[in-house]
Amino acid sequence: MKKSKTILDIRELFEKKEKIAVLTAYDYPFARIMDQAGIDIILVGDSAGNVVAGYENTLPVTMEEIIYHTRSVVRGVRHALVVADMPFLSYQADISDARRNAGRLIKEGGAHAVKMEGGSSLQDTIRAIVDMDIPVMGHIGLTPQSVHRMGGYRVQGRSGKESRKIREAAKSVEEAGAFSLVLEGIPASLAAEITDSLAIPTIGIGAGNCCSGQVLVAHDMLGLSEDFSPRFVKKYAGLGETMAQAFKEYVSEVKSGIFPGDEHSFK
Ligand code: KIV
Numbered sequence: 001m002k003k004s005k006t007i008l009d010i011r012e013l014f015e016k017k018e019k020i021a022v023l024t025a026y027d028y029p030f031a032r033i034m035d036q037a038g039i040d041i042i043l044v045g046d047s048a049g050n051v052v053a054g055y056e057n058t059l060p061v062t063m064e065e066i067i068y069h070t071r072s073v074v075r076g077v078r079h080a081l082v083v084a085d086m087p088f089l090s091y092q093a094d095i096s097d098a099r100r101n102a103g104r105l106i107k108e109g110g111a112h113a114v115k116m117e118g119g120s121s122l123q124d125t126i127r128a129i130v131d132m133d134i135p136v137m138g139h140i141g142l143t144p145q146s147v148h149r150m151g152g153y154r155v156q157g158r159s160g161k162e163s164r165k166i167r168e169a170a171k172s173v174e175e176a177g178a179f180s181l182v183l184e185g186i187p188a189s190l191a192a193e194i195t196d197s198l199a200i201p202t203i204g205i206g207a208g209n210c211c212s213g214q215v216l217v218a219h220d221m222l223g224l225s226e227d228f229s230p231r232f233v234k235k236y237a238g239l240g241e242t243m244a245q246a247f248k249e250y251v252s253e254v255k256s257g258i259f260p261g262d263e264h265s266f267k
Pocket of ligand 1: 024043045047048085139182184205215216217
């Protein structure tokens with residue numbers, strides 16, 4: 001029986017001070033396996049653009065792609081809360097666009113909540129979506145959709161001016177009604193300070209150990225991402241190497257005629 005977590009369950013974990021475990025997924029098998037492993041939240045991230053589609057950044061990802069990934073993930077999930085990312089240009093141009101696109105991720109994708117990147121300038125947009133009864137997860141600090149403004153994927157909030165801006169952004173996302181907030185690529189001390197100052201859970205990625213929960217991109221922590229391994233990623237497996245080995249063995253067995261054997265053939 002399907003009994004997915006709701007934002008109330010996430011709130012309860014936060015109030016009990018139990019850390020919230022979040023991973024990204026983009027398809028049915030990954031979602032099913034991590035759901036069975038007890039993950040609290042699955043994020044259908046626009047990082048799909050990098051780790052699934054092979055783009056250089058997340059900017060080309062479309063609504064149609066996120067809806068497709070979200071539907072695949074939702075079919076694999078029994079327990080976790082599913083949050084779908086709003087891709088670039090699905091919420092920045094105007095609020096009615098943002099409302100319609102957030103609604104599509106719930107109605108067509110089957111997500112339970114949406115996530116969007118941005119701080120103070122996004123307050124009205126977040127409020128408008130929350131007013132439609134769609135739970136919103138905020139995302140501030142190193143926001144990959146702002147890669148051109150940031151001049152690359154750099155840690156944010158190291159200067160006094162930047163850290164003040166990030167603190168203000170956190171407050172405005174909370175005031176707009178977000179149920180949680182991703183803090184990405186900021187100093188651990190700033191993330192700790194923000195976490196202490198908010199009444200909603202923070203989910204860290206490259207933001208130290210004091211956040212209310214942690215998120216990683218599944219392909220990175222499984223060792224599937226080829227040439228990009230930021231310092232904050234802990235590799236829990238080396239699946240890239242395991243797969244390469246299996247593929248090589250298959251190629252060699254097909255070429256030498258070892259595969260298929262009698263046991264893989266019909267009489
Ligand atoms: O798209 C994504 O996977 C994300 C996480 C890294 C937070 O936004």
